[in-house]
Amino acid sequence: MSWNQFEYSTNNGKPLTLYEFVHNEQKYYRYTNADRDVEFNNVIWFSEAISNTGLSIGSGNNLEITLPSNNDVVRLFRGVPPTKPVVIRMYQLHESSNDFKVIWIGKIQEVKRESIEKAKLITASVASSFERNGLRLTYGRSCPYALYDHNCRIRQENYKTSNIEIMALDGANITVNLSGFNSGYFSGGYMEFYIDGIQELRGLKVHENNTIGILGGTQGLSKGMRINLYPGCDKTIRTCNEKFNNHLNYGGQPHIPGVSPFTIVKLF
Template identity: 85%
Template sequence: MSWNQFEYSTNNGKPLTLYEFIRNEQKYYRYTNADRNIDFNGVTWISEAISNTGLSIGTGNSLEITLPSTSDVVRLFRGVPPTKPVVIKMYQLHENDNEFRVIWVGKIQEVKRESIEKAKLITASIASSFERSGLRLTYGRSCPYALYDHNCRIWQDNYKVANIEIIALDGANITVNLPNIASGYFSGGYMEFYIDGIKELRGLKAHVNNVIGILGGTQGLHKGMHINLYPGCDKTIKTCNEKFNNHLNYGGQPHIPGISPFTIVKLF
């Protein structure tokens, strides 16, 4: 029988929902609401107490998924969330039928701990990103570009300080074994490290001597871990020129007059 025949059948339909969570396109977490594990598409989908709010016309671009708080997916969001959004794909099929339908593709936006046993994932569909207003470039003295992006044009690997060892941490800051680098060099930059083979990024706050503040705290880091550090930028033309020699790509207008031409100035 075809998928439609199962779906609209009075007695033969045995619908199953498969949930696939994808982290950084490297690690997959697969669950099903069936009463036992399901082998489908060459992989095993783990039976779990998982459910969703359902899809219907007028529900918009959001979907809520409830699952046990002990789930590996929920654990990802305890403390600092993953650097890249976790993608969710939902499939609908019927038992003993190889035909399936993709019914939802989205990203996890938030995780709420509803009780000790349950957590709720708040997801948004991929289509919702097409409805957002685009960002507009505005004029200002400071540079509006993100450091190392396609507008900035700085190649970050040229400034990477690699294989730096963490020698101490206190929850908010790390102490590292730095070479002879002046204080402030990494302020506003970011660090790169790996957890379970997956690359994670975390922003840096103030850098003083060999102590660096970490945005979001030091969860996931440990003494003896080796990390890569990238310097930051304060978005001024002076730093762009002296630190990165990149003033030709500077996105700000540092010579804007101090008085707006639209301001009424009374001369008499």
């Protein structure tokens, strides 16, 4: 029987929903609302107390998924959330059929702890990203580009400081051995590290001697861990030239006059 025949049958239909969570395109978490584990597409989907608010026309782009609070996906969002969004794919099929439908694709926006035993995932569909207003580039003295992006054109690999060991940490800052670097060199930059083989990034605040402040705190880091550091930029043409020798790609307009031509100046 086809999927439609099972779907509209009053006796033969045994609908199942499969939930696939993808972390950084590397690690997969697969669950089903069935009362036992299900083998589908040559992988095992584990039985879990999982449910959603349902899909309907006019319900908007949000979908809420409820999971046990000790679920591995929920644990990803304890403290500092993952660097990259966790993607969700939902499938619907019938137990006796190989046909399936993809009913939802989206990303987790946030996780709410509703009670001791339950957590709610707040998601947004892929279609919602098409409804956002586009960014418009405006003129200003400082550079509007993100450091290391396609407009900035700086190759971050050329400024990578590799295999730095964390000597100590206090929840907000880490202490490392940075001999040869002036204070402030890494301010506004970012760090790269790996947890279970998955890349994570974290922004850097103030760099003072061998101490660096970490945006979001030091959760997930540990003494002895090896990290990679990338310097930051304060968006001025002086830093762009002296630190990165990249002033030809500077996106700001440092010579804009101090008085706007649209400002009314009373002469009398």
